[in-house]
Amino acid sequence: xxxxxxxxxxxxxxxxxxxxxxxxxxxxxxxxxxxxxxxxxxxxxxxxxxxxxxxxxxxxxxxxxxxxxxxxxxxxxxxxxxxxxxxxxxxxxxxxxxxxxxxxxxxxxxxxxxxxxxxxxxxxxxxxxxxxxxxxxxxxxxxxxxxxxxxxxxxxxxxxxxxxxxxxxxxxxxxxxxxxxxxxxxxxxxxxxxxxxxxxxxxxxxxxxxxxxxxxxxxxxxxxxxxxxxxxxxxxxxxxxxxxxxxxxxxxxxxxxxxxxxxxxxxxxxxxxxxxxxxxxxxxxxxxxxxxxxxxxxxxxxxxxxxxxxxxxxxxxxxxxxxxxxxxxxxxxxxxxxxxxxxxxxxxxxxxxxxxxxxxxxxxxxx
Numbered sequence: 001x002x003x004x005x006x007x008x009x010x011x012x013x014x015x016x017x018x019x020x021x022x023x024x025x026x027x028x029x030x031x032x033x034x035x036x037x038x039x040x041x042x043x044x045x046x047x048x049x050x051x052x053x054x055x056x057x058x059x060x061x062x063x064x065x066x067x068x069x070x071x072x073x074x075x076x077x078x079x080x081x082x083x084x085x086x087x088x089x090x091x092x093x094x095x096x097x098x099x100x101x102x103x104x105x106x107x108x109x110x111x112x113x114x115x116x117x118x119x120x121x122x123x124x125x126x127x128x129x130x131x132x133x134x135x136x137x138x139x140x141x142x143x144x145x146x147x148x149x150x151x152x153x154x155x156x157x158x159x160x161x162x163x164x165x166x167x168x169x170x171x172x173x174x175x176x177x178x179x180x181x182x183x184x185x186x187x188x189x190x191x192x193x194x195x196x197x198x199x200x201x202x203x204x205x206x207x208x209x210x211x212x213x214x215x216x217x218x219x220x221x222x223x224x225x226x227x228x229x230x231x232x233x234x235x236x237x238x239x240x241x242x243x244x245x246x247x248x249x250x251x252x253x254x255x256x257x258x259x260x261x262x263x264x265x266x267x268x269x270x271x272x273x274x275x276x277x278x279x280x281x282x283x284x285x286x287x288x289x290x291x292x293x294x295x296x297x298x299x300x301x302x303x304x305x306x307x308x309x310x311x312x313x314x315x316x317x318x319x320x321x322x323x324x325x326x327x328x329x330x331x332x333x334x335x336x337x338x339x340x341x342x343x344x345x346x347x348x349x350x351x352x353x354x355x356x357x358x359x360x361x362x363x364x365x366x367x
Contacts, residue, residue, distance in 0.1 A: 191312030
């Protein structure tokens with residue numbers, strides 16, 4: 001239950017199913033990650049923890065716990081839990097399993113994903129949150145083609161003003177993502193520096209909220225990239241332009257304080273942060289990757305090549321030079337698309353239909 005988008009979606013699904021009268025239980029095997037536990041407990045669900053000192057022991061512990069609980073259906077998020085859920089399905093009474101694909105396999109067929117998807121022969125349904133990943137699975141692993149469904153992310157659709165005024169000076173940009181290489185932080189910082197050189201001083205600021213992988217206030221091995229990013233900000237004299245903040249639970253509530261949302265990732269499927277920002281009526285600055293062009297459409301912001309620092313800079317400059325009326329129009333279009341694509345009702349109804357399908361289906365999945 002760390003601070004990632006998959007955990008947010010799982011929390012949203014748990015709340016939605018609980019509100020529909022389902023008896024929902026949450027099985028976890030890491031006690032130290034508790035980012036979304038307040039939201040889980042708020043709907044009356046107390047996690048069940050499975051403890052093990054080894055990976056092999058965890059496989060048997062999770063399987064033993066699931067089979068003891070005898071659920072009508074198991075839904076899992078993220079690669080390792082997906083595999084554990086799949087391995088827990090076979091038995092004297094087979095338990096239906098729905099796994100969730102939350103990222104995009106940009107490297108094509110690899111040894112790792114070949115193993116993963118072959119293990120998915122044991123599951124009943126594979127839910128991708130992007131059509132890009134769904135198409136990859138269908139084309140690369142045709143034995144799963146009939147079991148793949150796309151359900152895009154769910155977001156809370158807040159009430160926002162009918163006319164949104166973007167008048168901050170300097171213009172304010174928000175990013176919500178962990179600080180890791182996949183999020184393209186170093187190249188983005190250099191793009192920010194190039195954009196700053198082409199604009200009047202202090203034309204915009206960037207607030208980046210996300211996990212820096214510190215534990216108990218101390219860096220870990222995974223924090224090295226974050227430390228490189230901090231050093232780059234200082235070396236490019238961006239201390240008054242680029243700010244890093246820890247991950248927060250209430251980032252969607254803070255979006256109203258910004259003029260645009262940005263995500264410069266190298267790869268994404270259907271990024272939760274972009275969905276939430278659109279729901280808040282923010283224009284989007286983002287990499288032109290995955291499902292993002294389809295999600296944002298042509299009227300919700302500016303897309304750039306994440307591998308091209310100058311293109312990143314040019315789109316930042318276009319944003320800063322846009323007038324308030326243009327930003328309001330883009331924010332309106334973003335909000336309209338979010339209502340169409342990411343409503344809680346559509347999300348929970350789609351999952352409920354799949355649950356009913358796999359629970360009522362007789363026999364085992366076709367191998």
